[in-house]
Amino acid sequence: MKKISIAGATGYTGIELLRLLVKHPEVEIAALTAESHAGKNIAAVAPSLKGWVDQSLVKLSPQIAQECDVLFLALPHTTSMKHVPELLQSDCKIIDLSADYRLQDAGVYGDWYQTPHLNPELLSQAVYGLPELHRKAIKKAQLVANPGCYPTGAILALAPLVQQDWADSTSIILDSKSGVSGAGRKLSQGTQFCEANESVAAYGLGDHRHTPEIEQELSGLAGQQLTVTFSPHLMPMTRGLLTTAYVSLKNAIDLQTLHDHFAKFYKNERFVRVLEAGQYANTAHVAGSNFCDIGVQVDTRNQRAIVTSAIDNLMKGASSQAIQNMNLMLGIDETTGLDAPPLFP
Ligand SMILES: NC(=O)c1ccc[n+]([C@@H]2O[C@H](COP(=O)([O-])OP(=O)(O)OC[C@H]3O[C@@H](n4cnc5c(N)ncnc54)[C@H](OP(=O)(O)O)[C@@H]3O)[C@@H](O)[C@H]2O)c1
Numbered sequence: 001m002k003k004i005s006i007a008g009a010t011g012y013t014g015i016e017l018l019r020l021l022v023k024h025p026e027v028e029i030a031a032l033t034a035e036s037h038a039g040k041n042i043a044a045v046a047p048s049l050k051g052w053v054d055q056s057l058v059k060l061s062p063q064i065a066q067e068c069d070v071l072f073l074a075l076p077h078t079t080s081m082k083h084v085p086e087l088l089q090s091d092c093k094i095i096d097l098s099a100d101y102r103l104q105d106a107g108v109y110g111d112w113y114q115t116p117h118l119n120p121e122l123l124s125q126a127v128y129g130l131p132e133l134h135r136k137a138i139k140k141a142q143l144v145a146n147p148g149c150y151p152t153g154a155i156l157a158l159a160p161l162v163q164q165d166w167a168d169s170t171s172i173i174l175d176s177k178s179g180v181s182g183a184g185r186k187l188s189q190g191t192q193f194c195e196a197n198e199s200v201a202a203y204g205l206g207d208h209r210h211t212p213e214i215e216q217e218l219s220g221l222a223g224q225q226l227t228v229t230f231s232p233h234l235m236p237m238t239r240g241l242l243t244t245a246y247v248s249l250k251n252a253i254d255l256q257t258l259h260d261h262f263a264k265f266y267k268n269e270r271f272v273r274v275l276e277a278g279q280y281a282n283t284a285h286v287a288g289s290n291f292c293d294i295g296v297q298v299d300t301r302n303q304r305a306i307v308t309s310a311i312d313n314l315m316k317g318a319s320s321q322a323i324q325n326m327n328l329m330l331g332i333d334e335t336t337g338l339d340a341p342p343l344f345p
Pocket of ligand 1: 007008009010011012013014033034035036037038060073074075076077079097098099147148149181182183184185186313314317318
């Protein structure tokens with residue numbers, strides 16, 4: 001059995017990691033860390049885990065990495081990079097769920113996160129943890145940067161199009177809608193019940209921090225620098241993330257051709273389900289699972305592809321994708337502990 005520790009075990013992604021890992025057949029839980037809740041029992045802070053995990057929360061220290069095989073960092077961005085250089089001194093593999101190692105260019109990180117990167121020399125060592133695109137590199141990595149939730153849905157929706165060079169790369173618009181758990185467990189005005197319930201609102205138009213991450217990965221696939229217009233929205237639901245991508249096509253393509261191309265692109269991917277031609281992705285059909293559902297449509301009047309993708313932001317958008325990466329890094333079957341149907345209704 002491999003020993004697994006979680007830093008930030010009391011947050012939404014940390015609790016989701018635990019929910020999955022306690023049933024994973026090849027691992028056992030070692031240490032769990034927290035900041036404000038250090039010293040308490042995990043079940044006191046995460047009552048859903050009562051009877052599954054009975055452990056005291058400790059503060060993050062380098063010793064934790066020395067005593068486990070894999071350490072998940074479910075910490076706020078800018079916190080992870082304060083710890084990673086010291087944690088990497090051990091042989092432990094690290095999967096960081098924050099944004100700190102996702103961008104290859106430290107200057108881009110500084111511009112979008114308004115703080116200089118503390119260890120830019122580690123960025124080239126970190127592998128972007130989207131298995132469908134970087135499986136080979138993930139298997140060999142010691143440090144994996146788990147993708148953001150919006151980028152996961154957006155990149156998977158567009159990868160087949162940009163790689164094929166069918167898209168007019170100046171025309172990409174991504175309209176995304178996220179459940180409130182995407183903002184984490186800490187209190188903030190916008191995520192309070194009275195503010196988020198019965199309300200749909202755009203935010204971060206033109207400057208959301210997930211934009212450069214989406215552009216980095218799509219540019220890599222396209223073989224040229226491209227930019228996207230990314231419009232996130234907060235939805236009055238707990239989990240789920242729907243992306244609708246609009247892309248002008250360089251040449252007329254019919255729906256069946258587009259659909260068959262997507263189906264072929266993802267034919268070996270257990271966790272990407274390409275829906276029948278003309279069906280649209282729905283967050284209710286992937287809840288609680290590691291699946292990303294993708295639906296394609298062609299607006300023939302405007303020669304535009306419209307692609308919908310649905311994920312659970314806490315699962316394929318964060319914690320289950322992190323476990324998919326862990327499985328690859330440990331050399332075990334990628335689907336271990338993850339292959340289950342979504343919750344419905
Ligand atoms: N929520 C999502 O859907 C989602 C999706 C993809 C990626 N992510 C990313 O994953 C990371 C975790 O997200 P989350 O939603 O789980 O956040 P969260 O609910 O706010 O939890 C944050 C965790 O980090 C701990 N923490 C806070 N400040 C710390 C510090 N200075 N030192 C050590 N530990 C500290 C907290 O401990 P205490 O509880 O003791 O304060 C808590 O366990 C973030 O970087 C986020 O952007 C989140």
